[in-house]
Amino acid sequence: MDERQLIPDLYRKEYGKMVTVLCSRFGIAYMDIAEDIVSDTFLSAAETWGLKGVPSSPVSWLYAVARNNALNCLKHDRIFQRQVKKDLTMDGEKCFEMDIDLSPKNIIDSQLQMMFAICHPSISVEAQVSLALRVLCGFSIDEIAQALLTTKSNINKRLFRAKEKLRLEEVMIAVPDSREIGVRLDTVLICLYLLFNEGYYSASPDKVLRRDFCLEAMRLTYLLIGNASTSMPRVHALMALMCFQASRFDARVNDKGELVLYEDQDIRRWDEELIQRGNDFFIRAIHDDEVSKYHLEAAIAWWHTHPVEEGEKWENILRLYNQRLILEYSPVAALNRAYAFYRVYGRERAIVEAKALQLSGNLFYHSLLGELYIDVDNEQARQHFTQALELAGSPAERAVLEKKIEGLK
């Protein structure tokens, strides 16, 4: 492996694991200290490896140094507590003697616990996503800001406030007990779903980074599946949904980086293996009577993995969107329902449905209406596409809309 790429790669893979283990050991209030220790560890690696060469097992080296730094920190903290506070209430002796456990099992356990701590209802879901990207997935502030189309300083502020809130709320780093787990798991799933969508739908041009977001969301969902108390049908349904969506990851962007709409995709570029994995997860999702929004969305995504218009594909997709919305409102689902309505009942009836949504100012609302008005009223189509163009954030989105306007004659 290229040595210059070694440390960035290790950072991406190991930063989150190490911070998570240290933080679960120290408590949520010391997340910054855990991050500092791990950052220092990578700094030492860069210095030492440059001089003495890369050790035979770089990961073990990192873990050993992080462990030592953490124990030193705990020792100092113990001394600090004893000298300054006098009344040592934190079980200091125990703290000092306990090891920092970086075994694979404890890494997984800590990540599961941390997922619940981060996805705490006391902080906004945007803050949860940013924290998860930073602490659980080890993305840099730069990368997070780029993918979420905002500034580094915004992300830093968001993370700072979120950590402060978690500290004030004295959030436990633990998997909630059986009484609480249902509700808390829903918050975690919403965060993972959003994390996936940030990768899948982000207007960021960095395709590799966006794919990494999706893969991380799937990895974390898979951790929930591997744990008995969190392996519920709706978790399998979410995983199936992610597999079905991710199967089109390559097909929806062409070699020039332009977005390719579903109808125009080359189905040979759909990932059959991911579709099959999605099917397997979906079968396990429908064991119970439970029907969550993830079940309905996974079923919709399943229909989308069928290129041929067979077995009343769009009738089924429309029915599922109806059920999805009756269960819980979502503007994205409402817009997609209107598109499915068009595929079943034609443009004129779909225009009535779409306009009733009153989502003026929403990029997808205007591009949908533009699409529906084609050949019904091209002047209206042009107006809506133009409005969408003004709202579009990325060159890829603008290119699609410009092509649509050109096609209106």
Place this chain on the structure above:
Amino acid sequence: MKEFALIFRIDGNAVASAGEVTPAQMQERMTYWTNWMGGIAARDRLSSSGHRLGIRESKTIASGNVVTDGPYTEVKEFINGYVIIKAQSVDEAVEMAKGCPILFAEGGKVEVRPLVAPDDNN
């Protein structure tokens, strides 16, 4: 935004004299209903998807604990379900009720009734 119950009424006599419903008709009815409710939900105006109310095993209890079968001994029409929606005004609620598939049934009616909030005095 106010909440309104849309209460579906159908004609008891028409139901009694209606023939068998074919599976295709049944599916068509279901499609009408999910499209109508999905349309309301797509506007974020569905408060509760309510319930359908059955006829079999239903009884009516009158004062003096007089129990009679079904809801239909003394009434020609009966309630067969309800949903709760959000609307700016009763007029808007009426507009939303106009697409309800119960209106395709013989004698089908939708009753629009405001939910009484705790601070409503009238």
